[in-house]
Amino acid sequence: METPPPPDAPHPSLWRRWLRALGVMLVITAALTLLALLVWSAPAIHRRFWVFPRAEAAWAELRAQRQPVPEDAGWREFRGVMHSHSELSHDCEVPFPDILRAMEAARLDFIVLSDHPLPDGRASFDVQWRGLHGGRLFIPGFEMRDGLMPAGVRPGITLSNRAPPAELARQVAEHGGLLFFAHPENPRAWELPELAGMEIYNLHTDFKRAGGSVTGALLRQIPDLVLSHRRFPDHLYRLPFRRPAEFLRRWDELNRTHRITGIAGNDCHQNVGFRGFMTPEGTLRVEDTSPRVIKEFPPGFLTRAALRLGFGPLEPGRRLFHVQFDPYERSARHVNTHVLAHELTEPAVMESLRESRVFVAFDLIADSSGFRWSAEGPGGRAVMGETLPFAAGTRLRALAPIPGRFTLVKDGAALSTREGRSAEWIADGPGKYRVEVELSILGDWTPWIYANPIQLR
Numbered sequence: 001m002e003t004p005p006p007p008d009a010p011h012p013s014l015w016r017r018w019l020r021a022l023g024v025m026l027v028i029t030a031a032l033t034l035l036a037l038l039v040w041s042a043p044a045i046h047r048r049f050w051v052f053p054r055a056e057a058a059w060a061e062l063r064a065q066r067q068p069v070p071e072d073a074g075w076r077e078f079r080g081v082m083h084s085h086s087e088l089s090h091d092c093e094v095p096f097p098d099i100l101r102a103m104e105a106a107r108l109d110f111i112v113l114s115d116h117p118l119p120d121g122r123a124s125f126d127v128q129w130r131g132l133h134g135g136r137l138f139i140p141g142f143e144m145r146d147g148l149m150p151a152g153v154r155p156g157i158t159l160s161n162r163a164p165p166a167e168l169a170r171q172v173a174e175h176g177g178l179l180f181f182a183h184p185e186n187p188r189a190w191e192l193p194e195l196a197g198m199e200i201y202n203l204h205t206d207f208k209r210a211g212g213s214v215t216g217a218l219l220r221q222i223p224d225l226v227l228s229h230r231r232f233p234d235h236l237y238r239l240p241f242r243r244p245a246e247f248l249r250r251w252d253e254l255n256r257t258h259r260i261t262g263i264a265g266n267d268c269h270q271n272v273g274f275r276g277f278m279t280p281e282g283t284l285r286v287e288d289t290s291p292r293v294i295k296e297f298p299p300g301f302l303t304r305a306a307l308r309l310g311f312g313p314l315e316p317g318r319r320l321f322h323v324q325f326d327p328y329e330r331s332a333r334h335v336n337t338h339v340l341a342h343e344l345t346e347p348a349v350m351e352s353l354r355e356s357r358v359f360v361a362f363d364l365i366a367d368s369s370g371f372r373w374s375a376e377g378p379g380g381r382a383v384m385g386e387t388l389p390f391a392a393g394t395r396l397r398a399l400a401p402i403p404g405r406f407t408l409v410k411d412g413a414a415l416s417t418r419e420g421r422s423a424e425w426i427a428d429g430p431g432k433y434r435v436e437v438e439l440s441i442l443g444d445w446t447p448w449i450y451a452n453p454i455q456l457r
Contacts, residue, residue: 041223041227043223044221044223044224044226044227044228045223045227047224047227047228047235047239048224048227048228048231048232051235051442052228052231052232052235052236053232054442055235055441055442056232056235058441058442059365059366059441062365062366062402062439062441063366063367063402065402065403066366066367066401066402067401067402067421068370068401069370069371069372069399069400069401070372070399074342075340075341075342075357075383076340076341076342076343076344077338077339077340077369077370078109078110078137078338078339078341078344078349079107079108079109079110079336079337079338079363079369080108080109080110080111080112080137080336080337080338080339080349081106081108081110081111081112081264081266081268081331081332081336081337082111082112082114082141082151082180082199082263082264082265082266082337083112083114083143083149083182083199083202083263083264083265083266083267083268084099084111084112084113084114084266084267084268084331084332085113085114085115085116085143085267085268085269086099086113086115086128088115088116088127088128089115089116089269090116090119091116091269091271091290092115092268092269092270092271092290093270093271093289093290093291094268094269094270094328096128096129096133096138098328099111099129099328100133100134100136101329102268102327102328102329102332103136103332104134104136105329106329106332106333108136108332108336109136109137109344110136110137110138110139110339110344110349111136111137111138111139111332112139112141112151112152113128113129113138113139113140113141113142113151114141114142114143114149114151114182115128115141115142115143116142116143117142117144117159117161121160121161121162122158122159122160122161123142123144123150123158123159123160123161124157124158125140125153125154125155125156125157125158125159126155126156126158128140128141130155130346131346132344137344137345137346137349139151139152139346139349139350140152140153141153141177142159143182144159144161144168145161145162145165145168146165146188146189147181147182147183147184147186147188148165148168148169148172148179148181148182149179149180149181149182150168150172150177150178150179150180151177151178151180151350151353152176152177152178152346152350153172153175153176153177154175154176154177157171157175159171159172165189165192166189166192169189169192169193169194169195170194172194173194178196178197178350178353178354179192179194179195179196179197180195180196180197180198180199180261180263181195181197181198181199182199182202182265183199183202183204183205183265184198184199184200184202184246184247184250185202185205185208185209185246185247190250190254195254195258195260196260196261196353196354197260197261197262197263197353197356198247198250198251198254198260198261198262198263199247199262199263199264199265200244200247200248200251200262200263200264200360200450201244201247201264201265201335201360201450202244202247202264202265202267203265203266203267203331203334203335204265204267205265206240206241206242207240209240209242221236221239224236224239225325229323229325233330234330234333234364237326237330237334237364238334238364238365243447244447248450249412252409252411252412253412255412255432255453256411256412256432259355259356259385260356261353261354261355261356261358261385261452262356262358262360262450262452263337263353263358263360264335264336264337264360266331266332266334266335266336267331268328268331268332269290269326269331270289270324270326270327270328270331271288271289271290271291271326272288272289272324272325272326273288273289273322273323273324273325273326274286274287274288274289274294274321274322274323275287275289275319275321275322275323276319276320276321277317277318277319277320278314278315278316278317278318278320279296279316279317280316280317281316282298282316283296283297283298283299284296284297284298284299284303284307284320289322289324299314307320330364333363333364334362334363334364335360335361335362335363335364336360336361336363336368337358337359337360338358338359338360338361338368338369338371339352339353339357339358340352340357340358340383340384340385341357352385355385355386356384356385356452356453357383357384357385357386357452358384358385358452359371359373359384359449359450359451359452360449360450360451361448361449361450362446362447362448362449365439365441365446365448366402366439366448367401368400368401368402368448368449369401370399370400370401371398371399371400371401371437371449371451372397372398372399373397373398373434373435373451373454374396374397374454375388375394375395375396375397375427375433375454375456376388376394376395376397377389377390377391377393377394377395377427378391378393378394379391379394382454383454384434384451384452384453384454385452385453385454386454386455387454387455387456387457388454388455388456388457389456389457390427390429390430390456390457393426394426394427394456395424395425395426395427396408396424396425396426396427396433396435396454397422397423397424397425398422398423398424398435398437398451399421399422400421400422400437400449401421402421402439403419403420403421404419404437404438404439404440404448404449405417405418405419405437405438405439405440405445406418406419406420406422406423406435406436406437407435407436407437407438408423408425408433408435409433409434409435409436409453410428410431410432410433411431411432415428423435427456429456430456430457431455431456432453432454432455432456433453433454433455433456434450434451434452434453434454435449435451436449436450436451437449437451
């Protein structure tokens with residue numbers, strides 16, 4: 001005889017209803033999770049399959065329109081980067097031979113270094129590469145307290161990062177160097193008389209503003225990194241870009257009373273990436289490339305199986321993966337500082353930086369080499385950074401190798417625009433005149449070139 005179930009035992013059909021309800025809940029949870037992921041990733045999906053391919057085609061079309069521009073008599077143009085770190089900085093691992101290879105790949109003529117001082121505050125101008133190496137010019141420099149970025153100080157000099165800014169500025173000038181300000185989004189001692197120039201763009205600033213920090217920006221870009229890092233790395237690199245309007249206003253204000261050279265801040269580090277390797281103790285160590293250990297732990301059975309499946313044998317000391325989002329060469333190509341000088345030597349390049357014979361260009365989009373900005377009148381001819389007596393009929397002329405939109409700016413105020421490969425204006429009075437050039441990309445005018453001003457007295 002079959003024994004009846006206890007009075008309080010659930011009926012078999014009740015169990016089935018519970019299991020069915022649980023299954024429905026799991027399906028709903030999975031569907032909601034998938035929907036949330038799709039919503040979170042929707043902008044990145046749109047960029048990967050629509051925006052970036054169209055932008056890539058637009059960049060290629062612009063580059064195909066390139067035509068040479070006549071040379072300026074007596075001047076040669078050199079392309080370089082400023083605000084760049086090496087393995088001497090605590091947050092960079094790139095040795096000088098690798099920097100040289102990155103310069104060759106980016107077709108750079110010079111690099112102005114900006115390493116962090118040692119932990120004890122010493123900044124020795126004898127420890128970095130200096131002079132020509134493989135035909136590329138290295139100029140020593142440091143990124144010091146309160147944004148001070150001295151460059152080209154004479155050999156044998158060591159500065160202290162613990163000195164007050166005014167004293168540091170005086171020492172830089174005394175020892176033949178030039179003083180620039182990095183990261184102008186932060187408070188700076190703009191009144192320093194020794195100040196020679198400032199960054200009118202800084203890549204690191206864009207990343208900070210996009211996510212509160214570089215790490216924050218990366219977290220916000222996880223879907224883009226997963227979908228576009230391999231196929232569209234250059235477009236992904238420009239994703240945090242913001243027009244540097246605040247920096248340009250500051251630059252124009254300072255130039256009303258001083259000569260302040262506008263430069264680009266590449267902030268090359270090659271430290272935004274991740275790598276993992278097995279240690280001799282059998283643990284998995286995950287680091288960023290600053291370098292800093294993120295986590296080290298003994299992997300469990302499932303983790304080891306997944307690692308073997310994805311990366312092969314788990315031999316002690318073997319590197320399993322390495323993903324680098326900011327290779328030195330790409331940081332160096334992103335934006336460049338171009339100088340007009342007579343020769344590729346440290347004195348000649350430093351003189352051009354001092355005299356503002358400089359323009360800044362986002363060469364990652366298109367090569368700006370050959371751009372010209374000049375003034376001509378009864379008193380002669382001047383290029384960017386130079387001074388010419390004002391006279392009625394003085395002409396201002398800009399030439400670019402690719403068609404764009406030219407905006408004339410006088411003493412910080414935009415006066416007029418022209419489109420084409422060149423633009424001309426008649427100066428309306430004394431003042432400092434500079435020009436900006438933008439490229440039309442997918443219907444938007446995108447900043448390309450910022451030229452230093454010509455002064456008409």
